[in-house]
Amino acid sequence: MLSFEKIFDKIKIAIEELDFSRQPVELYAPIEYTLSLGGKRIRPVLCLMACDMFGGQIEDAVPAALGLEIFHNFTLLHDDIMDEAPIRRGKTSVYKKWNTNVAILSGDTMMAVAYDKIMETPGNMHSSVFKIFNQTAIEVCEGQQYDMNFETDDNVSIDDYLKMIRLKTAVLLAGSLKIGAIIGGADNESAENLYQFGENIGIAFQLKDDLLDVFSDEQKFGKKTGGDITTNKKTYLYLKAFELAKGKTLKNLNTLFTEYQKSDIDKVNGVIEIYKQLNIKQLAEELIEKYYRQAMTSLDKVKVDNSQKTELKKFADKLKGRES
Amino acid sequence: MLSFEKIFDKIKIAIEELDFSRQPVELYAPIEYTLSLGGKRIRPVLCLMACDMFGGQIEDAVPAALGLEIFHNFTLLHDDIMDEAPIRRGKTSVYKKWNTNVAILSGDTMMAVAYDKIMETPGNMHSSVFKIFNQTAIEVCEGQQYDMNFETDDNVSIDDYLKMIRLKTAVLLAGSLKIGAIIGGADNESAENLYQFGENIGIAFQLKDDLLDVFSDEQKFGKKTGGDITTNKKTYLYLKAFELAKGKTLKNLNTLFTEYQKSDIDKVNGVIEIYKQLNIKQLAEELIEKYYRQAMTSLDKVKVDNSQKTELKKFADKLKGRES
Numbered sequence: 001m002l003s004f005e006k007i008f009d010k011i012k013i014a015i016e017e018l019d020f021s022r023q024p025v026e027l028y029a030p031i032e033y034t035l036s037l038g039g040k041r042i043r044p045v046l047c048l049m050a051c052d053m054f055g056g057q058i059e060d061a062v063p064a065a066l067g068l069e070i071f072h073n074f075t076l077l078h079d080d081i082m083d084e085a086p087i088r089r090g091k092t093s094v095y096k097k098w099n100t101n102v103a104i105l106s107g108d109t110m111m112a113v114a115y116d117k118i119m120e121t122p123g124n125m126h127s128s129v130f131k132i133f134n135q136t137a138i139e140v141c142e143g144q145q146y147d148m149n150f151e152t153d154d155n156v157s158i159d160d161y162l163k164m165i166r167l168k169t170a171v172l173l174a175g176s177l178k179i180g181a182i183i184g185g186a187d188n189e190s191a192e193n194l195y196q197f198g199e200n201i202g203i204a205f206q207l208k209d210d211l212l213d214v215f216s217d218e219q220k221f222g223k224k225t226g227g228d229i230t231t232n233k234k235t236y237l238y239l240k241a242f243e244l245a246k247g248k249t250l251k252n253l254n255t256l257f258t259e260y261q262k263s264d265i266d267k268v269n270g271v272i273e274i275y276k277q278l279n280i281k282q283l284a285e286e287l288i289e290k291y292y293r294q295a296m297t298s299l300d301k302v303k304v305d306n307s308q309k310t311e312l313k314k315f316a317d318k319l320k321g322r323e324s
Numbered sequence: 325m326l327s328f329e330k331i332f333d334k335i336k337i338a339i340e341e342l343d344f345s346r347q348p349v350e351l352y353a354p355i356e357y358t359l360s361l362g363g364k365r366i367r368p369v370l371c372l373m374a375c376d377m378f379g380g381q382i383e384d385a386v387p388a389a390l391g392l393e394i395f396h397n398f399t400l401l402h403d404d405i406m407d408e409a410p411i412r413r414g415k416t417s418v419y420k421k422w423n424t425n426v427a428i429l430s431g432d433t434m435m436a437v438a439y440d441k442i443m444e445t446p447g448n449m450h451s452s453v454f455k456i457f458n459q460t461a462i463e464v465c466e467g468q469q470y471d472m473n474f475e476t477d478d479n480v481s482i483d484d485y486l487k488m489i490r491l492k493t494a495v496l497l498a499g500s501l502k503i504g505a506i507i508g509g510a511d512n513e514s515a516e517n518l519y520q521f522g523e524n525i526g527i528a529f530q531l532k533d534d535l536l537d538v539f540s541d542e543q544k545f546g547k548k549t550g551g552d553i554t555t556n557k558k559t560y561l562y563l564k565a566f567e568l569a570k571g572k573t574l575k576n577l578n579t580l581f582t583e584y585q586k587s588d589i590d591k592v593n594g595v596i597e598i599y600k601q602l603n604i605k606q607l608a609e610e611l612i613e614k615y616y617r618q619a620m621t622s623l624d625k626v627k628v629d630n631s632q633k634t635e636l637k638k639f640a641d642k643l644k645g646r647e648s
Contacts, residue, residue, distance in 0.1 A: 023466070024470055024473060026469055026473055027465060027466060027469040078429070078432060081424075081425075081428060082428060100405075100424075101405075101406040104405060104406060105402070105465055105468055105469055105472075107432075108402060108431075108432075108435065108465050109462060109466075111432065111435055112458055112461040112462045113462070115454075115458055116458050116462075119451070119455075119458070126451070130439075130443055134436055134440050134443070137439075138433060138436045138440075141432050142347070142351060144429055145348045145351040146348055148425060148429075149348060149350055
């Protein structure tokens with residue numbers, strides 16, 4: 001079994017080898033820029049790990065892994081326009097560095113390039129790989145739409161939120177694993193169990209992200225802490241707090257989120273204070289643990305020797321324990 | 325051979341049968357709206373005609389034809405954001421009716437749906453169909469980027485312009501024909517010749533569009549005449565006029581396009597007056613005729629009986645002679 005480090009290096013090199021020195025430069029420079037910003041490369045790593053787990057040639061899964069990473073970066077490019085996010089991975093986002101039109105069109109092109117890579121999957125596997133990829137692509141768009149809907153919806157439930165993050169984030173991790181598994185020669189049941197593993201890990205991953213946004217060391221996290229609070233984002237923490245808060249606490253929470261605050265820092269600190277009173281951090285950690293355990297149950301069902309699952313388990317542990 | 329009318333009806337029904345009654349409705353309603361706006365359905369018609377020409381089962385080409393039409397409509401959705409075009413086919417465009425974010429995301433979803441349809445192509449043809457489709461998709465994005473670049477580029481040549489419209493418009497017509505031909509069982513050479521036919525007809529089609537924008541009956545054209553003049557669009561007419569104008573005429577042309585005009589109507593009428601002096605309409609018609617003849621030369625080389633080419637020829641004539 002290849003180690004995480006070996007797999008990560010393989011992906012890193014494959015991404016560096018992508019050649020976007022094409023015309024018109026205005027279209028391809030933002031693509032090159034986006035892919036050069038780095039990131040955890042979680043999706044392609046999962047894809048190659050899954051392939052390796054079933055004893056497949058990981059070279060066969062590299063094109064699909066690249067397609068998944070390019071697709072993910074395309075969604076970031078368009079999401080940053082929609083969310084008006086000026087910063088991505090600590091650098092200026094494409095729509096801010098160039099403009100909205102460039103970000104739209106470079107994103108569209110990235111999507112087509114992603115499909116190209118997916119279809120480079122050798123043998124007769126590209127059809128089934130394509131099907132999973134395309135269903136995932138559509139679900140990711142649905143997730144982003146729910147996310148936008150929630151901004152103006154005052155009746156979002158925790159279940160709604162979990163459904164949204166499943167679509168927006170988890171299915172792409174799950175799809176990456178299933179695609180890798182299929183290329184690696186997995187039986188259908190194991191591929192499906194790996195998908196379930198990915199979905200649960202994906203939800204845990206996003207919940208962890210929400211948690212880190214509020215309770216983390218800004219230096220390590222690389223983003224400003226409390227961004228979700230400043231923008232009134234209806235995360236699990238927000239929704240759980242409103243569910244539990246009563247009386248004066250509820251009134252304070254409402255005031256902090258709906259009325260003008262002297263400064264963002266006051267707002268963030270005020271909300272964090274209430275989150276602490278309501279034990280929100282621990283509740284979120286318990287929910288993460290629940291999804292993590294469900295993921296492990298699915299992984300247990302995958303029909304390969306336990307020794308083949310070590311790297312994936314380590315990777316999942318790392319995602320759960322991460323501080324950035 | 326099936327008549328144009330029969331083929332058009334088949335496409336019309338297939339589009340009506342597409343089911344977008346899915347959740348979230350905010351994502352799918354704009355897709356349904358866009359596809360219900362009608363249009364000439366040129367790309368799917370060409371795809372089915374090409375399939376039929378080689379004696380293929382046109383049912384086999386219907387999914388790809390739908391994919392091509394959905395892809396085309398996706399480009400319109402994103403183009404309307406980029407061009408800030410409030411009207412599409414006489415109705416409010418998606419980004420105006422909803423908002424930019426909805427238009428971006430519904431467009432992205434349409435692109436994924438288009439790929440889904442392309443991959444529904446039966447048998448073992450979906451791989452080669454996919455390859456043509458995807459190359460075309462990327463080229464269309466490149467064409468749109470050149471189009472945007474030209475807005476701020478003062479050194480656009482007529483050759484640059486022809487290259488841009490080849491990418492932005494012609495390759496999708498060409499690709500539609502080639503995809504239909506392949507599904508219909510064409511030999512490679514004939515499929516390629518049909519592609520060339522499509523490219524030339526496509527360039528002629530766009531030049532005709534430019535001509536109609538300036539010299540047409542507004543009622544029949546369905547758009548405001550002179551829109552390209554109002555927005556200083558560097559069409560063939562514009563570029564040719566600047567190439568030919570000398571002395572006072574050149575000065576007047578420059579003034580009309582670069583200095584403040586009392587009203588759009590004065591500007592449009594002033595430019596049309598100069599176009600008439602410079603014989604631009606006839607020159608454009610000659611260029612259209614040139615591309616039309618080149619298209620016919622390619623069509624002649626396609627190895628099927630001439631009787632099989634009648635409908636396609638009639639369709640090309642119709643596009644050339646159209647008044648809207």
